[in-house]
Amino acid sequence: MSAQRRVEIAGAGFAGLTAACALAQRGWQVRVHERAERLRTTGAGIYVYENGLRVLEAVGAYAAAVEGAPIAHTREVRDHHDRIISVHRWQGSRVFSIVRQRIINSLGEVARRAGVEIIFNSEVIGADPSGELLLSGGQRLKADLVIGADGTNSRVRDALRLIAKRKRLVDGATRLLIDKTPDERAATEHGATTVEYWSGSRRVLYTPCSENDIYIALTMLNSDAAATAVPIDKALWKRSFPHIEPLIDRIGTEGRYDPFELIKLRRWSAGKVAVIGDAAHALPPNIGQGGGCAMMNALALAVHLDQHKAVEDALAAWEAAERPLTDHTQRVSVLLGLPTTWPPTLRTLAFKLSARSKWLLHQRTRIVYHHPTGT
Ligand SMILES: Cc1cc2nc3c(=O)[nH]c(=O)nc-3n(C[C@H](O)[C@H](O)[C@H](O)COP(=O)(O)OP(=O)(O)OC[C@H]3O[C@@H](n4cnc5c(N)ncnc54)[C@H](O)[C@@H]3O)c2cc1C
Numbered sequence: 001m002s003a004q005r006r007v008e009i010a011g012a013g014f015a016g017l018t019a020a021c022a023l024a025q026r027g028w029q030v031r032v033h034e035r036a037e038r039l040r041t042t043g044a045g046i047y048v049y050e051n052g053l054r055v056l057e058a059v060g061a062y063a064a065a066v067e068g069a070p071i072a073h074t075r076e077v078r079d080h081h082d083r084i085i086s087v088h089r090w091q092g093s094r095v096f097s098i099v100r101q102r103i104i105n106s107l108g109e110v111a112r113r114a115g116v117e118i119i120f121n122s123e124v125i126g127a128d129p130s131g132e133l134l135l136s137g138g139q140r141l142k143a144d145l146v147i148g149a150d151g152t153n154s155r156v157r158d159a160l161r162l163i164a165k166r167k168r169l170v171d172g173a174t175r176l177l178i179d180k181t182p183d184e185r186a187a188t189e190h191g192a193t194t195v196e197y198w199s200g201s202r203r204v205l206y207t208p209c210s211e212n213d214i215y216i217a218l219t220m221l222n223s224d225a226a227a228t229a230v231p232i233d234k235a236l237w238k239r240s241f242p243h244i245e246p247l248i249d250r251i252g253t254e255g256r257y258d259p260f261e262l263i264k265l266r267r268w269s270a271g272k273v274a275v276i277g278d279a280a281h282a283l284p285p286n287i288g289q290g291g292g293c294a295m296m297n298a299l300a301l302a303v304h305l306d307q308h309k310a311v312e313d314a315l316a317a318w319e320a321a322e323r324p325l326t327d328h329t330q331r332v333s334v335l336l337g338l339p340t341t342w343p344p345t346l347r348t349l350a351f352k353l354s355a356r357s358k359w360l361l362h363q364r365t366r367i368v369y370h371h372p373t374g375t
Helices: 014-024 050-059 062-066 100-113 155-159 182-190 234-240 242-249 290-307 311-341 344-356 358-365
Strands: 006-010 029-033 045-049 074-078 084-089 095-099 117-119 124-128 132-135 140-142 145-148 163-179 193-199 202-208 213-221 256-265 273-275
Touching: 006 014, 014 029, 014 050, 014 100, 014 290, 045 050, 045 100, 045 213, 045 290, 050 062, 050 100, 050 290, 062 095, 062 100, 084 344, 095 100, 095 213, 100 117, 124 145, 124 155, 145 155, 155 273, 163 311, 202 234, 202 242, 213 311, 234 242, 256 311, 290 311, 311 344, 311 358
Parallel strands: 006 029, 006 145, 029 117, 074 193, 145 273
Antiparallel strands: 045 095, 074 084, 124 132, 132 140, 163 213, 163 256, 193 202, 202 213
């Protein structure tokens, strides 16, 4: 019998935990290093589409991840007069809006059940292509495979000098959760309508995402310093969105602002080190697929490793098979973000036209209808 293969993973986010589950389920000995003191995630809520849901099913985290989350069946875009500009109804595929921590907890639970060791307060500072993970305490951990799933500021990726392009986009978002009112609790029994309100270059995204929570994302240009402030300046947001004053009044002092980024690598691996998730291919959230790509590529990595004896061969085959769809998704997401800086009249026209464009719909849903490797 061959010896059990060992993997050291940096980061216990969507990518790292999915890879941990999928590899442990395929017989690997898995250790995850998370710099935080517990499993935690930033960003409040998240949309997970059919492709990501299939991955959650494949690793066994689906039921717990979607429990209590509404099906986000309808998305409305409204202008500064609260007039509807476009409506999209998801038909023929699933999409849930979910509290992020619920997904992370579900993946963490599956990982533990599969025998994964998760080490908290363990900060990774780099990696070596020979298959070594470097920790801040000075330890060098040798393994058959090392995975950098340590997010946009990945130390693993940077140690390997893999970046081809890293671009900070013009916009960013502050995300938070607020409690549902009794009326909102009753209203989402049969799923949820997401509303994106626009005013100038600012927007408010309203998303029911559990029995008790509404996910709010306030998006703005990064140069709009007053709008990026946390706690949010309610008077400022109410001036931009007088028609949703009561909603803005419900926002507390919490929230986290993040600028959007686009990251592309020369290669997704170097030697025995693979880079996955935002560390490899961060994309702006306009298409809601960063987490979906992270989970898909993490599962696919485990599948490819099963099919090749040499880790390096598996990593090359994995990137060749999976990267084209991720590249496409990044391109579409950047395209969808272009109207942010356009004058409101032009933007409204673009939204109306794009809502009718079969070509654009096909481009943005290609990943949704894709059957991920391993599902
Ligand atoms: C505003 C906004 C909205 C979004 N909406 C959606 C959406 O609706 N749907 C969707 O699919 N995606 C969405 N995304 C994208 C999604 O959040 C990311 O793609 C996803 O979180 C990437 O997962 P990850 O595991 O690669 O990275 P992360 O979630 O960043 O996880 C990285 C983990 O590594 C840990 N870590 C970092 N550095 C170290 C270190 N040195 N040592 C040890 N541990 C470390 C971190 O603590 C963290 O736990 C959105 C993004 C933004 C900004």
